[in-house]
Amino acid sequence: MSANSRLTIAAHALAWIGLYQRQGHAVATSEQIATSANTNPVVIRRLLGELRRAGFVESRRGGGAGWSLARELESITLLDVYEAVEPGPLFAMHRATPDQECVVGYGIQPAMQGIYDGIEESLRRELARVTLQDVLRDVLAAPR
């Protein structure tokens, strides 16, 4: 489906900041997170920027600057993250509007839209069941 890694990287960044803060540090830098996620700091800053707009993290500039959580990991769900970093729908309609003279062409979009809406709602319910605290717990539970 040409899936992307935005949700994965965003969860990675939040879990990293959360753990780092529990270790007593005030802020985390995009550089540190990018090293852990093996990507570019700008990619991290862009994603965290969207999460800041949604109210989950805060950033400070200047000396000793960096990122910190604005909410506890327990209170952030994967649905929150998903909505912050994944704008579009799961399934797309036709690129060009189908033939409206054809019975199927006329009715297919409302029909599929109704079905897709129900499926996306179910996806959201599943995402809402997992918190970032759950993610961090699973991360730390990985066998050595």
Added chain:
Amino acid sequence: MSANSRLTIAAHALAWIGLYQRQGHAVATSEQIATSANTNPVVIRRLLGELRRAGFVESRRGGGAGWSLARELESITLLDVYEAVEPGPLFAMHRATPDQECVVGYGIQPAMQGIYDGIEESLRRELARVTLQDVLRDVLAAPR
């Protein structure tokens, strides 16, 4: 998410063939379906080719050739179609493997994989609840 329209077009094509056959025709051509879906016949042939490999349609070549259903619309679910035309996973992992020296980098992929597996399983359950017959019924129910 950069969603694609493969599932939509595939459902459109199957519903179209199903309705056409109920109207007494033996086979439908990719040209006819493409006109209804407002796309190119080759796109339809490619998609139907994957559905044929999965056993849902048959094709005949030569004069008076075209496509026909190999199974009833009632017995084909959106999950069947999804699996036939959407290979990849819903969410992607990191492009480059994260830093294995970092606790989070080490544990993040197994953690997210477990979560994603559960979510995809739930998506499949939802897709399995809808048959192509349901789709065609909804299509025909669209208000004029």
Added chain:
DNA sequence: GAGGTCGTAACGTTAATAGTTACAACCGGC
């Protein structure tokens, strides 16, 4: 053999994600 359709390769187009470079804005600490 003629005509129409499938099957598929090959190529171009479009769009989103991701990666990279660059630099101004910012601010704590000295």
Added chain:
DNA sequence: GCCGGTTGTAACTATTAACGTTACGACCTC
């Protein structure tokens, strides 16, 4: 006040997948 490190963001490139299009051989019915 300025130095150093970091964010914020623009701009560009690279990569990838879906989609569209053209072309043509394979195939089958008449």
